[in-house]
Amino acid sequence: MLIRPKAGILDPQGEAVQRALPALGFEGVGDVRIGRLVELDVPAPDQLEAMCEKLLANPLVEDYEVQLLDGHGG
Protein backbone atom coordinates (compact mmCIF):
# COMPACT_ATOMS: atom_id res chain seq x y z
CA MET A 1 0.00 0.00 0.00
CA LEU A 2 1.38 3.36 -1.00
CA ILE A 3 -0.06 6.20 1.05
CA ARG A 4 0.75 9.80 0.24
CA PRO A 5 -0.52 13.27 1.10
CA LYS A 6 -3.36 14.35 -1.18
CA ALA A 7 -2.50 16.73 -3.98
CA GLY A 8 -2.70 20.31 -2.82
CA ILE A 9 -1.91 19.52 0.82
CA LEU A 10 1.31 21.11 2.01
CA ASP A 11 3.97 18.45 2.52
CA PRO A 12 6.72 20.17 4.51
CA GLN A 13 8.88 17.00 4.52
CA GLY A 14 8.76 16.86 0.75
CA GLU A 15 9.59 20.56 0.52
CA ALA A 16 12.59 20.14 2.82
CA VAL A 17 13.93 17.32 0.66
CA GLN A 18 13.25 19.32 -2.50
CA ARG A 19 15.36 22.15 -1.07
CA ALA A 20 18.12 19.80 0.05
CA LEU A 21 18.66 18.04 -3.29
CA PRO A 22 20.03 21.02 -5.26
CA ALA A 23 22.51 21.60 -2.45
CA LEU A 24 23.89 18.14 -3.24
CA GLY A 25 24.17 18.92 -6.94
CA PHE A 26 20.88 17.32 -8.07
CA GLU A 27 19.36 20.10 -10.14
CA GLY A 28 15.93 20.33 -11.70
CA VAL A 29 13.99 18.32 -9.11
CA GLY A 30 10.29 19.24 -9.27
CA ASP A 31 7.65 18.40 -6.73
CA VAL A 32 8.70 16.03 -3.93
CA ARG A 33 6.00 14.24 -1.94
CA ILE A 34 6.73 11.92 0.95
CA GLY A 35 4.29 9.26 2.11
CA ARG A 36 4.56 5.78 3.55
CA LEU A 37 4.67 2.21 2.41
CA VAL A 38 2.73 -0.52 4.20
CA GLU A 39 3.55 -4.09 3.24
CA LEU A 40 0.96 -6.67 4.25
CA ASP A 41 0.72 -10.40 3.81
CA VAL A 42 -3.03 -10.96 3.48
CA PRO A 43 -5.20 -13.95 2.57
CA ALA A 44 -7.81 -11.86 0.78
CA PRO A 45 -6.57 -8.84 -1.19
CA ASP A 46 -10.13 -7.61 -1.63
CA GLN A 47 -9.99 -6.44 2.01
CA LEU A 48 -7.15 -4.04 1.30
CA GLU A 49 -9.25 -1.10 0.25
CA ALA A 50 -11.44 -1.36 3.35
CA MET A 51 -8.29 -1.55 5.49
CA CYS A 52 -7.05 1.66 3.91
CA GLU A 53 -10.35 3.46 4.33
CA LYS A 54 -10.74 2.40 7.93
CA LEU A 55 -7.24 2.49 9.37
CA LEU A 56 -4.18 2.57 7.14
CA ALA A 57 -4.91 5.90 5.47
CA ASN A 58 -6.89 8.95 6.48
CA PRO A 59 -8.94 9.59 3.32
CA LEU A 60 -9.47 13.22 4.35
CA VAL A 61 -5.81 13.99 3.81
CA GLU A 62 -4.20 10.99 2.13
CA ASP A 63 -4.52 9.09 -1.14
CA TYR A 64 -3.64 5.43 -1.28
CA GLU A 65 -2.74 2.99 -3.97
CA VAL A 66 -2.81 -0.79 -3.68
CA GLN A 67 -0.12 -2.80 -5.45
CA LEU A 68 -0.32 -6.60 -5.43
CA LEU A 69 3.00 -8.39 -5.26
CA ASP A 70 2.51 -12.08 -6.04
CA GLY A 71 4.95 -14.45 -4.41
CA HIS A 72 6.31 -11.88 -1.98
CA GLY A 73 4.22 -13.18 0.86
CA GLY A 74 6.89 -15.23 2.60
Added chain:
Amino acid sequence: MKFGVLQFPGSCDEVDALAAARRVGDAQLIWHADRDLGGADAIVVPGGFSYGDYLRAGAIARFSPAMEAVAAFAADGGLVLGICNGFQVLCEARLLPGALLPNANLRFTFRQVDLEVVHADTAFTCAWRSDTGGPASSRLSIPAKHSWGRYYADEETLDAIERAGQVVLRYAPGHNFNGSAYNIAGVRNEAGNVFGLMPHPEHAVDRLIGGSVDGLTIFESMRLAVESVDARA
Protein backbone atom coordinates in the same frame (compact mmCIF):
# COMPACT_ATOMS: atom_id res chain seq x y z
CA MET B 1 -20.13 17.15 38.33
CA LYS B 2 -17.76 14.34 37.44
CA PHE B 3 -15.16 14.35 34.67
CA GLY B 4 -13.86 11.12 33.18
CA VAL B 5 -10.32 11.39 31.81
CA LEU B 6 -9.27 8.70 29.34
CA GLN B 7 -5.92 7.02 29.67
CA PHE B 8 -4.33 5.18 26.75
CA PRO B 9 -0.97 3.46 26.72
CA GLY B 10 1.24 6.41 25.81
CA SER B 11 -0.97 9.14 27.27
CA CYS B 12 1.11 11.62 29.25
CA ASP B 13 -1.15 14.54 30.13
CA GLU B 14 -3.94 12.64 31.83
CA VAL B 15 -2.63 13.48 35.30
CA ASP B 16 -2.65 17.22 34.61
CA ALA B 17 -6.09 16.89 33.02
CA LEU B 18 -7.30 15.10 36.14
CA ALA B 19 -5.81 17.81 38.38
CA ALA B 20 -7.34 20.58 36.26
CA ALA B 21 -10.76 18.91 36.26
CA ARG B 22 -10.56 18.48 40.06
CA ARG B 23 -10.28 22.25 40.44
CA VAL B 24 -13.88 22.52 39.25
CA GLY B 25 -15.38 19.13 40.12
CA ASP B 26 -14.71 15.44 40.67
CA ALA B 27 -12.62 13.49 38.20
CA GLN B 28 -11.53 9.93 37.61
CA LEU B 29 -9.36 8.09 35.12
CA ILE B 30 -10.87 5.72 32.56
CA TRP B 31 -8.53 3.04 31.21
CA HIS B 32 -8.63 2.63 27.42
CA ALA B 33 -9.83 -0.97 27.65
CA ASP B 34 -12.92 -0.03 29.68
CA ARG B 35 -16.25 0.50 28.04
CA ASP B 36 -17.74 1.82 31.24
CA LEU B 37 -17.39 5.58 31.56
CA GLY B 38 -18.21 5.35 35.26
CA GLY B 39 -21.16 7.70 35.17
CA ALA B 40 -19.01 10.66 34.09
CA ASP B 41 -20.86 13.86 33.17
CA ALA B 42 -18.14 14.94 30.77
CA ILE B 43 -15.15 13.28 29.13
CA VAL B 44 -11.62 14.55 28.57
CA VAL B 45 -9.47 12.84 25.94
CA PRO B 46 -6.00 13.93 27.05
CA GLY B 47 -2.70 14.66 25.36
CA GLY B 48 0.22 12.36 24.83
CA PHE B 49 1.13 9.71 22.32
CA SER B 50 -1.67 7.16 22.43
CA TYR B 51 -0.52 3.72 21.25
CA GLY B 52 2.79 5.35 20.36
CA ASP B 53 1.03 7.48 17.72
CA TYR B 54 1.88 4.64 15.35
CA LEU B 55 0.58 5.01 11.79
CA ARG B 56 -0.89 8.48 12.45
CA ALA B 57 -1.53 10.35 15.69
CA GLY B 58 -4.79 9.06 17.14
CA ALA B 59 -5.39 6.50 14.38
CA ILE B 60 -5.35 3.46 16.64
CA ALA B 61 -6.74 5.03 19.82
CA ARG B 62 -10.02 5.82 18.08
CA PHE B 63 -10.79 2.10 17.95
CA SER B 64 -10.25 1.50 21.66
CA PRO B 65 -13.21 0.23 23.73
CA ALA B 66 -13.22 3.46 25.77
CA MET B 67 -13.45 5.55 22.59
CA GLU B 68 -16.37 3.48 21.35
CA ALA B 69 -18.12 4.33 24.60
CA VAL B 70 -17.14 8.00 24.18
CA ALA B 71 -18.61 8.05 20.66
CA ALA B 72 -21.91 6.74 22.02
CA PHE B 73 -21.74 9.24 24.91
CA ALA B 74 -21.16 12.07 22.40
CA ALA B 75 -24.02 10.87 20.21
CA ASP B 76 -26.26 11.21 23.28
CA GLY B 77 -25.14 14.81 23.71
CA GLY B 78 -22.45 14.26 26.36
CA LEU B 79 -19.67 16.84 26.58
CA VAL B 80 -16.32 15.68 25.21
CA LEU B 81 -13.10 17.72 25.32
CA GLY B 82 -10.08 16.58 23.31
CA ILE B 83 -6.72 18.16 24.06
CA CYS B 84 -3.77 17.82 21.67
CA ASN B 85 -3.53 14.07 21.06
CA GLY B 86 -7.12 13.91 22.25
CA PHE B 87 -8.07 16.39 19.50
CA GLN B 88 -6.28 14.15 16.99
CA VAL B 89 -8.17 11.12 18.31
CA LEU B 90 -11.54 12.94 18.01
CA CYS B 91 -10.73 13.96 14.42
CA GLU B 92 -9.67 10.41 13.53
CA ALA B 93 -12.93 9.17 15.08
CA ARG B 94 -14.80 11.68 12.87
CA LEU B 95 -16.38 13.20 15.95
CA LEU B 96 -14.81 16.46 14.79
CA PRO B 97 -14.23 17.73 11.25
CA GLY B 98 -10.79 17.89 9.67
CA ALA B 99 -7.41 16.42 10.54
CA LEU B 100 -4.13 17.38 12.18
CA LEU B 101 -0.99 17.32 10.01
CA PRO B 102 2.71 17.81 10.80
CA ASN B 103 3.60 21.38 11.80
CA ALA B 104 4.53 23.42 8.75
CA ASN B 105 7.93 24.12 10.36
CA LEU B 106 8.51 20.36 10.86
CA ARG B 107 9.54 21.03 14.46
CA PHE B 108 8.21 19.90 17.77
CA THR B 109 7.39 23.26 19.32
CA PHE B 110 6.63 24.11 22.92
CA ARG B 111 5.54 27.69 23.57
CA GLN B 112 2.91 29.86 25.17
CA VAL B 113 0.25 30.88 22.64
CA ASP B 114 -2.44 33.53 22.66
CA LEU B 115 -5.83 32.31 21.52
CA GLU B 116 -8.71 34.47 20.42
CA VAL B 117 -12.05 33.36 21.78
CA VAL B 118 -14.21 33.39 18.64
CA HIS B 119 -17.33 32.19 20.41
CA ALA B 120 -17.80 32.73 24.14
CA ASP B 121 -21.25 31.17 24.22
CA THR B 122 -20.20 27.52 23.85
CA ALA B 123 -20.22 24.72 26.44
CA PHE B 124 -16.41 25.03 26.49
CA THR B 125 -15.99 28.81 26.69
CA CYS B 126 -19.09 30.11 28.49
CA ALA B 127 -17.10 30.84 31.67
CA TRP B 128 -14.85 33.17 29.72
CA ARG B 129 -15.27 36.77 30.72
CA SER B 130 -13.41 39.22 28.58
CA ASP B 131 -12.99 41.66 31.46
CA THR B 132 -11.08 39.29 33.73
CA GLY B 133 -8.73 37.20 31.69
CA GLY B 134 -5.72 37.04 29.49
CA PRO B 135 -2.97 39.40 28.43
CA ALA B 136 -5.38 40.93 25.90
CA SER B 137 -9.01 41.17 26.78
CA SER B 138 -10.42 38.68 24.30
CA ARG B 139 -7.63 36.13 24.58
CA LEU B 140 -6.59 33.01 26.44
CA SER B 141 -2.88 32.49 27.06
CA ILE B 142 -2.03 28.81 27.37
CA PRO B 143 0.87 26.53 26.41
CA ALA B 144 1.04 24.44 23.24
CA LYS B 145 3.47 21.57 22.65
CA HIS B 146 3.21 19.33 19.63
CA SER B 147 4.68 18.38 16.28
CA TRP B 148 1.40 17.35 14.57
CA GLY B 149 -0.82 20.36 15.14
CA ARG B 150 -1.52 21.86 11.73
CA TYR B 151 -5.29 21.89 11.46
CA TYR B 152 -6.47 21.01 7.98
CA ALA B 153 -9.82 20.53 6.30
CA ASP B 154 -10.79 21.01 2.68
CA GLU B 155 -12.10 24.43 1.64
CA GLU B 156 -15.70 23.29 1.58
CA THR B 157 -15.46 21.98 5.15
CA LEU B 158 -13.63 25.09 6.35
CA ASP B 159 -16.33 27.33 4.88
CA ALA B 160 -19.03 25.17 6.45
CA ILE B 161 -17.52 25.15 9.94
CA GLU B 162 -16.86 28.89 9.79
CA ARG B 163 -20.45 29.55 8.78
CA ALA B 164 -21.80 27.21 11.45
CA GLY B 165 -19.78 28.92 14.19
CA GLN B 166 -17.78 25.76 14.91
CA VAL B 167 -14.43 27.56 15.08
CA VAL B 168 -14.25 28.34 18.79
CA LEU B 169 -10.60 29.36 19.23
CA ARG B 170 -8.15 30.91 16.82
CA TYR B 171 -4.42 31.54 17.18
CA ALA B 172 -3.90 35.27 17.68
CA PRO B 173 -1.87 37.04 14.97
CA GLY B 174 1.74 35.84 15.18
CA HIS B 175 0.86 32.77 17.25
CA ASN B 176 -0.09 30.27 14.53
CA PHE B 177 3.30 28.53 14.64
CA ASN B 178 2.06 25.23 13.19
CA GLY B 179 0.43 26.60 10.02
CA SER B 180 -3.20 25.74 10.84
CA ALA B 181 -5.82 26.64 8.24
CA TYR B 182 -7.67 29.89 9.06
CA ASN B 183 -5.56 30.08 12.26
CA ILE B 184 -7.87 27.47 13.78
CA ALA B 185 -6.78 26.33 17.23
CA GLY B 186 -10.02 24.73 18.46
CA VAL B 187 -13.19 23.46 16.79
CA ARG B 188 -16.44 21.98 17.96
CA ASN B 189 -18.83 19.63 16.23
CA GLU B 190 -22.08 20.79 14.69
CA ALA B 191 -24.10 19.87 17.78
CA GLY B 192 -21.65 21.81 19.96
CA ASN B 193 -20.99 19.08 22.53
CA VAL B 194 -17.61 17.85 21.24
CA PHE B 195 -14.63 20.20 21.21
CA GLY B 196 -10.96 19.75 20.43
CA LEU B 197 -7.95 22.04 20.62
CA MET B 198 -4.20 21.62 20.21
CA PRO B 199 -3.02 23.91 23.06
CA HIS B 200 -3.17 22.59 26.63
CA PRO B 201 -5.66 24.26 28.99
CA GLU B 202 -4.88 21.64 31.65
CA HIS B 203 -1.32 22.99 31.91
CA ALA B 204 -2.54 26.53 32.63
CA VAL B 205 -4.53 26.19 35.85
CA ASP B 206 -2.07 27.41 38.47
CA ARG B 207 -0.29 30.75 38.74
CA LEU B 208 2.94 29.02 39.78
CA ILE B 209 3.32 27.26 36.44
CA GLY B 210 1.69 27.42 33.03
CA GLY B 211 1.97 31.18 32.50
CA SER B 212 -1.68 31.87 33.39
CA VAL B 213 -4.79 30.25 34.81
CA ASP B 214 -6.70 30.81 31.57
CA GLY B 215 -6.95 27.06 30.99
CA LEU B 216 -9.40 26.79 33.88
CA THR B 217 -11.91 28.65 31.72
CA ILE B 218 -12.42 25.55 29.59
CA PHE B 219 -13.04 23.22 32.55
CA GLU B 220 -15.18 25.76 34.39
CA SER B 221 -17.26 26.28 31.25
CA MET B 222 -17.89 22.53 31.01
CA ARG B 223 -19.00 22.47 34.65
CA LEU B 224 -21.39 25.36 34.06
CA ALA B 225 -22.77 23.67 30.93
CA VAL B 226 -23.35 20.35 32.70
CA GLU B 227 -24.92 22.01 35.74
CA SER B 228 -27.23 24.16 33.64
CA VAL B 229 -28.50 21.01 31.90
CA ASP B 230 -28.96 19.31 35.30
CA ALA B 231 -30.85 22.33 36.58
CA ARG B 232 -33.25 22.14 33.66
CA ALA B 233 -33.76 18.39 34.02
